[in-house]
Amino acid sequence: MKAKLIEKFVSIYGEGGEIRSFFSPGRVNLIGEHTDYNGGHVFPCALSIGTYMIVRKREDRTIRFYSENFSKLGVIETSLDDLVYSEKDGKVLLDNRKEEVVEEETHDGFDITQYTFADFFKMANEVDVKDLAFIQEGIDMNLDIAKKGLEKKYAIGIGPCMQKMVLNGTLSNDMVTDVKLTTAAACDFRMSGGNGSVMTYLGSGNQGLETMLPAAVAAKHLQASPEKLLRAELLGMLIIMYMKKHVGRLSPICGATLAGSGSAAAITYMMGGNLEQISGAVQNMMGGVAGMFCDGAKGGCALKLSICAGEAVYAALYAMDNSIVQATDGIISTAVEDTTKNLMKLSHEGLTDVDMKVIEIMQNKK
Secondary structure, eight states: OHHHHHHHHHHHHOSOSOEEEEEEEEEEEETOSOHHHHOSOOEEEEEEEEEEEEEEOOSSSEEEEOOGGGGGGOOEEEEGGGOSEEEETTEEEEEOHHHHHHHHHOBTTBOGGGSOHHHHHHHHHHSOGGGGHHHHHHHHHHHHHHHHHTTSOOTTOHHHHHHHHHHTTSSOOSHHHHHHHHHHHHHHHHHTTOSOOOOOBTTBHHHHHHHHHHHHHHHHHHTOOHHHHHHHHHHHHHHHHHHHHHHOSSOSBOHHHHHHHHHHHHHHHHTTOOHHHHHHHHHHHHHHHTTOBOOOSSTTHHHHHHHHHHHHHHHHHHHHTTOOOOTTSTTOOSSHHHHHHHHHHIIIIISTTHHHHHHHHHHHOO
């Protein structure tokens, strides 16, 4: 196949120069990739069928493409000058990606990045609670998954392990522990391929768990009313959506940190916190766990979800005491919205090589 493609390459582009070839194998997941709604375990395996690429360097700024799968299109030509992102020697020369994402993902003129935390606070207070029934459905669904995750050891079993430590007195049976072990148990079950449904949030099952469970469990300890919980969850969801839109759909930053920040806001809201304290809880989360990066979906995600869930409670408690991280610290700005933009800058510019380095490490592990 490789020799045949090189021969085709020469027939289209002519001879001369160094011709290089690359191959990326295909992959199949038996029984489905997202087992929370397909049921059963996953067996990923590589295929001999894959994608070949034959390339040769040019001396100008023109790029010419041809695909055997779409031969009717012929040769497609473009220029490096048309790129939306350009980098040389570690310096970003051009970056129009953020603007394009905003245009692509706005819906009927709605762009959440144009709103502030004050707007979200107002929305949570004024929305008709009858419109929030879907949130209760998600809470119930995810709590059911957590309950299953505590029945026996799934994945590395963080939830049952913490439950055991509560029973033997090693850990206190308090709000922080309950929030951590419940969230971890749900993640244990989901990441081991347990047969059950999870309410996702912004396309992620684990993000759905981290979004809904910490506030739901905290509500029990705070004796918050069902209506207060739903309004708090909405506030957290809006904040998470705002942060996720800035950071990006596929980001090297772990989604648990963003979902945990929304949960911190929700818990603060149920404690009776004002806008400054709610924003402060999110600032505390960014000052504490913002550096957590994603190294793939696996059983160990329960550790990250549990950590961020527990920190969400602490961040809320600190904020209610008006103990809030200062704007002189690292990536923290005076306004929480600006801190989010700082995190976006880290995600888009500072951590661009994280994914490839994680893959490199995984490939070279012994």
